[in-house]
Amino acid sequence: MQAPVFPKPYSCVSARDVSGKGGADVESFSTPPDAMRREHTALMEPLIRLTAHDMEHVNGLILSRTGSDVAMIPEVANHLISSGGKRLRPMLTLATALMFGYEGDGHVKLAAAVEFMHTATLLHDDVVDESDMRRGRVAARVNWGNEASVLVGDFLLGQAFKMMVEVGSLTALYILSTAAAVIAEGEVMQLAAAKNIATTPEDYFAVIRAKTAQLFSAACAVGPVIAGRPEADHNACALFGLNLGTAFQLVDDVLDYGGASTTLGKNVGDDLREGKMTLPAVLCILEATDQERDFWVRVMEEGDLQDGDFTEARRLMDKYRALERTVEEARRYADAASAALLACPANPVRDALASTVEFCIRRAS
Amino acid sequence: MQAPVFPKPYSCVSARDVSGKGGADVESFSTPPDAMRREHTALMEPLIRLTAHDMEHVNGLILSRTGSDVAMIPEVANHLISSGGKRLRPMLTLATALMFGYEGDGHVKLAAAVEFMHTATLLHDDVVDESDMRRGRVAARVNWGNEASVLVGDFLLGQAFKMMVEVGSLTALYILSTAAAVIAEGEVMQLAAAKNIATTPEDYFAVIRAKTAQLFSAACAVGPVIAGRPEADHNACALFGLNLGTAFQLVDDVLDYGGASTTLGKNVGDDLREGKMTLPAVLCILEATDQERDFWVRVMEEGDLQDGDFTEARRLMDKYRALERTVEEARRYADAASAALLACPANPVRDALASTVEFCIRRAS
Numbered sequence A, B: 001m002q003a004p005v006f007p008k009p010y011s012c013v014s015a016r017d018v019s020g021k022g023g024a025d026v027e028s029f030s031t032p033p034d035a036m037r038r039e040h041t042a043l044m045e046p047l048i049r050l051t052a053h054d055m056e057h058v059n060g061l062i063l064s065r066t067g068s069d070v071a072m073i074p075e076v077a078n079h080l081i082s083s084g085g086k087r088l089r090p091m092l093t094l095a096t097a098l099m100f101g102y103e104g105d106g107h108v109k110l111a112a113a114v115e116f117m118h119t120a121t122l123l124h125d126d127v128v129d130e131s132d133m134r135r136g137r138v139a140a141r142v143n144w145g146n147e148a149s150v151l152v153g154d155f156l157l158g159q160a161f162k163m164m165v166e167v168g169s170l171t172a173l174y175i176l177s178t179a180a181a182v183i184a185e186g187e188v189m190q191l192a193a194a195k196n197i198a199t200t201p202e203d204y205f206a207v208i209r210a211k212t213a214q215l216f217s218a219a220c221a222v223g224p225v226i227a228g229r230p231e232a233d234h235n236a237c238a239l240f241g242l243n244l245g246t247a248f249q250l251v252d253d254v255l256d257y258g259g260a261s262t263t264l265g266k267n268v269g270d271d272l273r274e275g276k277m278t279l280p281a282v283l284c285i286l287e288a289t290d291q292e293r294d295f296w297v298r299v300m301e302e303g304d305l306q307d308g309d310f311t312e313a314r315r316l317m318d319k320y321r322a323l324e325r326t327v328e329e330a331r332r333y334a335d336a337a338s339a340a341l342l343a344c345p346a347n348p349v350r351d352a353l354a355s356t357v358e359f360c361i362r363r364a365s
Helices: A034-065 A072-081 A088-099 A106-129 A140-167 A170-193 A201-226 A231-258 A279-286 A290-301 A309-319 A322-341 A348-362 B034-065 B072-081 B088-099 B106-129 B140-167 B170-193 B201-226 B231-258 B279-286 B290-301 B309-319 B322-341 B348-362
Strands: none
Touching: A034 A088, A034 A106, A034 A140, A034 A348, A072 A106, A072 A140, A072 B170, A088 A106, A088 A201, A088 A231, A088 A348, A106 A140, A106 A170, A106 A201, A106 B140, A140 A170, A140 B106, A140 B140, A140 B170, A170 A201, A170 A231, A170 B072, A170 B140, A201 A231, A201 A279, A231 A279, A231 A309, A231 A322, A231 A348, A279 A290, A279 A309, A279 A322, A290 A309, A309 A322, A322 A348, B034 B088, B034 B106, B034 B140, B034 B348, B072 B106, B072 B140, B088 B106, B088 B201, B088 B231, B088 B348, B106 B140, B106 B170, B106 B201, B140 B170, B170 B201, B170 B231, B201 B231, B201 B279, B231 B279, B231 B309, B231 B322, B231 B348, B279 B290, B279 B309, B279 B322, B290 B309, B309 B322, B322 B348
16 A cells, blocks of 8 residues: 655745746636636535435534533534534544444544534634634624623533543544544644734644644544554545645635635634735745735735735736645645545445545545 | 432522521632641642652653644634643653552543643633633734634644543543533523522533533543543532532632732733622622612623622622532532542542642632
8 A cells, every 4th residue: 555645745846936926816816706616516425425324423422512501602602503503524424434344433522522623613713813703703702792602612522522522532532532632732822923924934834734624633543443444444534634624725815815705604704804824825935025014014914904904915916826835735735635545445435535635635626 | 338418409598598697708818818728738738749750740740742834823812721720630641550559650640631621721711701811811812813713723622632532542532521511501501690689509510511511520430531540430520520520610710800900910800800600609699788789780891890789799799608508619619529529449549538628728818
């Protein structure tokens, strides 16, 4: 079995790659026409179909495990959970178990646990970012306060661990608890990098690897673990998830500057408003003129956002092909994810996962 | 083995018990003279001595597991961890393992995990309470912001679970992950009860059982678990911890109205300032005249604290013997804790735990 080559984090986004190239058409990153969107969604269809039966059980479990006599807990949890996240992560857990022929029901609990870990992170994230919106709805912290978001997040984390323990696989527990610690580490890293225009591509990749890719990786690795497969299969799936998660986050960060809020359920421009240093901005700042640098300092570091700043940011991203180059980078990670899948058994589930990789990338176009 | 009777949560604090009784001398709840304090501390000495060797390893582990390349993590974690908490909870884990003759080193990791769970709770608590002080020092959130407190708490929780997984006992994992969910539930319950003078003794006991006693209980139960003892022993230790934790919290809540800040490292009057409905206030409100009720509404619900309000609160607690009755309640739980110990092997560790129960109660006098 040949291990897929793990891409170097930012080699293809160095300045020399773009010298002499013209600006990209930023329009290509705006809302895709309906037909395109349908085509993209069709790429997710095989995964959704193959996991549909198990996802019903996951959704039932999510509902029952957010239950509590303390009324505020189901209120806050379901406000976020019912707001229509894609539930990609739990689907990945189900799929990677099914791909290896798993026939038990432990994957359902692990999938619900993964979704709870993700939801807890979002609740805590909103407190950290002081976000007012999440998935196109008012953030929980706005309705119930920061306190509730912190504590309900803690409750969901506790429930996640309980479900993992019930499944009884120490290896799965090790993978997911390690992910929990790494995710929190990544969040703190991001906090330190926030509003800091000296953030390098390395810093950025370290953050998204820890805070996004790690949970994708763990979500995928526990599938072959409970299917009783050898470590090589855990590693193949972990690598698949790590690369897919990285590609997914890169595309998310592109969409924040050019995507359609109807697709994402997230307001375009959030990252600029919050001074979040994502790769498109990092790439622009690396090559900025003195005047452009002043712009980024004002917007990102001083948080002094004025009318027309988003358009200006988009113009600069156009000038430096920052969105295109970020998508190119995402494509490299997506290719590495697909390569990792080749080490897994060829079957319809594997095909569905390959198609999901394509979906994640095509969202950006 | 006779199971110790678990005390009814608030039977002895009903109004009829105090009718006709005169006011207590509130001075008995203020700073104990040095000699008394030394005597109390001596009660902890056997536990400290018997766990000293293992606690060195626990402290080393705490230090190494707060390490991270992300500089803010050890900074925030150690600000709180080094601020001189009593580390009573990890000592209980060590002691309950030793009491059953455990000879491995898993208890050290479990003890460190318990302390991390506790520290994470404190970090998140401070965000929820908007506290400025913790253990006599500036709260972490004041120096590093709410974000850092939330995220470093998450990191510590992740590390706690990693350590538990490394120990490899699914039963210990089950007990501690259940505690994590219950603690968060208790915190949300407290949030709902905060600033609400309709809080009943039942509400209060439900909160402290979930948010304090549950971790004491789990900390004690995992000792016999990793010592490979049968379930009856887990239950005896769980009951011991639950009752001890309840007594401990009741005394803490008394000290907040009358204890010495040098003993507690906590400012007297915090609960009044934060509108936290602890038993001493609940007892006063249950029997309050209309005028007294107006006082509690203004202070607790409206948060309109004026000069002399603390003295007035103390006067009312004197009138209704609220602090004394809370200590009496604590004593009942302490007795139940001691009774639970009788089901455990008679040895110096058991004696040290019995002495620790006495210590927890005597702090209030």
